[in-house]
Amino acid sequence: FLMERKTRVKISMKEVILAKLGKSCSCTPQKLKNFVMDFFPVLRWLPKYRCKDYIWGDVMSGLVIGIILVPQAIAYSLLAGLKPIYSLYTSFFANIIYFLMGTSRHVSVGIFSLISLMVGQVVDRELLLAGFDLNDDVPPDLGHGSLQNDSLSNTTAFNLTIPGINAECGKECYAIGIATALTFVAGVYQVLMGIFRLGFVSMYLSESVLDGFATGASLTILTAQVKYLIGIKIPRSQGHGMLVITWINIFRNISQANLCDVITSAICIVVLVTAKELGDRYKHKLKFPLPTELVVIVVATLVSHYGKLNEVYASSVSGAIPTGFIPPKVPEFNLMLRVAVDALPLAIVSFVFTVSLSEMFAKKYSYTIRANQEMFAVGFCNIIPSFFHSFATSAALAKTLVKTSTGCQTQVSGVISAMVVLLVLLFLAPLFYSLQKCVLACIIIVSLRGALRKFQDVPARYHMNKMDTLVWVVTMSASALVSTEIGLLVGIVFSMLCIIIRTQRPRTALLGQIQDTNFYEDDLEYENLSTVPKVKIFRFEAPLYYANRNYFLKSLYRLTNLDPNLETARRKKYEKKEKQHLKKGNHRTANGLGIGETTLQLVPKQIDFQALVVDCSSISFLDTTGVNTLKEILKDYKNLNISVLLACCNPSVIDSLKRGGYFGRDFGCMQEMLFYSIHNAVLFAKDQK
DSSP states (O other), X not given: OOOOOOOOOOOOHHHHHHHHHHHHHOOOHHHHHHHHHHHSTHHHHGGGOOHHHHHHHHHHHHHHHHHHHHHHHHHHHHHHTSOHHHHHHHHHHHHHHHHHHOOOSSOOEEOOHHHHHHHHHHHHHHHHHTTOOOOOOOOOOSTTOOXXXXXXXXXXXXXXXXXTBOTTSOHHHHHHHHHHHHHXXXXXXXXXXXXXXXXGGGGGSOHHHHHHHHHHHHHHHHHHHHHHHHTOOOOOOXXXXXXXXXHHHHHHTGGGOOHHHHHHHHHHHHHHHHHHHHHHHTTTXXXXXXOHHHHHHHHHHHHHHHHTHHHHHOOOBOOOOXXXXXXXXXOOHHHHHHHHHHHHHHHHHHHHHHHHHHHHHHHHTTOOOOHHXXXXXXXHHHHHHHTTTOOOOEEOHHHHHHHHHTTOOSTHHHHHHHHHXXXXXXXXXXXXXXXXXXXXXXXXXXXXXXXXXXXXXXHHHHHHOXXXXXXXXXXXXXXXXXXXXXXXXXXXXXXXXHHHHHHHSOOEEEEEEETTSSOEEETTTSSSEEOOTEEEEEEEOSOBOTTTHHHHHHHHHHHHTOOHHHHHHHHXXXXXXHHHHHHTTOOOOGGGXXXXXXXXXXXXXXXXEEEEEEEOTTOOOBOHHHXXXXXXXXXXXXXXXXXXXXXXXXXHHHHHHHHTTTTOSSOTTGGXXXXXXXXHHHHHHHHOO
């Protein structure tokens, strides 16, 4: 039987576009109000804030995150190649802006190790091109000067001697200029992606690509911190192969290791790892995580200050961290042009991590987020702070987990965290002058535990899906051994190639009937299946398109043990040879030809089936080549008196076949060529003479 298709109502695209434009361009007070409320979601949920239920959890989680943010901000400044004050600015502004514009109640937006690394790589490259020395171990001779004395060069105007820099603008000034320009452009990209609704780009970053990228970048981060751990002074490597070059330089200079830094690093790592392991083991008993990083930083700073580790043992310290805010400054346009390409992967990675975490926790706590609004929120978390000497931000998994575990209910906790950071910015920052850089490196390395533990998951990942494991390995290797940006690109391209390969060489099978049922399954996969006499049932588990056409035909001919083209050619040669013998007066039949009169290749093959059923249930679409391929096998098998029947076609495939003329001009033969189940096709084939 044939099911009757619904008549589609033809819709004019012009009318649809005009209607959408009219709706978008119209302006009413209600529409304006809704636009503002959608753009600033805080206006919707803050008036409904249940203070008695939420305030304690938000304050507690905000304080804990703020305490964690301060040491992480100072530590991640090493990754970004910038002074600690800029990391604190970034943490402060990101929390305030996401509070106003974000739709997730739980994610913690701020500095993130991978984003800091990507910013730092661009900053280092541009500093090198501008002729600066990348060695950041400058003697901290500024003392505890005020913000104005310490950052005078930061307010110096650029000129065009080198695009965006002059002799008056020093290394720190140029570095933050590059970082803010990069951040601004990345934010603009994210806002444009939100305007044009390009959030679907994130779909091309699979879980394997993201995990591989994070693990590879973590190896790069770990490598970059080793020199601080052991206190050696080696140049910051740039370009492709940075990881290998850095390790070579480390082993060449290992004899220059600072014993004070080595001992400090060993103690800090033991304390941090022990505290983290104990915290993970007894987290169900702790009301909030132990602020181990803050305790380590306070103790290490006191020991360094009173033990004069910098003066006596030449241990590298953080130096002066000014208080207050630097006057805002517009990012330099000339520098934006230099980093426009670098900003694109930064924008995509920042958005993808933020949206992924937002969706994860929204699902866990049963509410919804708006991915497009998240794009705007992250974009403005980059654009606005770039005027205030901040760099790129993203949501971070570790801090988000801490927020949820300490009772976070809304983004009010982000405001509390920002206030803690503000307190440090205004009053406490100079107290970290004597903090050793090796302590900051220890905090960074210990924070990478989660990403580095992905290596333990490789066997389980391989057991689950070999192709995804290969994608993870390739992405991780490229991110670590080449560069993070190239690694991300390689991962995306390779994962897409894997999908193409899967559709180019998909699973194919001949099906047998499950005994006493109307169902059919793969003969090679299941026992006790019965073959259907005179009928072959072929399954192709992929779309049929130009790239897998040949594989489709080869698989069909191999499994059915019949190539209709070769068989037709063999029969024609056989008939021709037989006619020649008849003309010579030899009336023996072809099957009775003597040895030497013909060859075995010319004897027609005994065909053991009269109908071929193609199971189209896994064929999601057909292109022109796919339609022509099915028409070709229909014609070729018809020459051998074998009928071709299609089963389980979806409406899209049926429409493609109709447009391609597979069923003839008037579709009169459609009932005898198309069936809604394999069993119907088999019954029809059995009834044929």
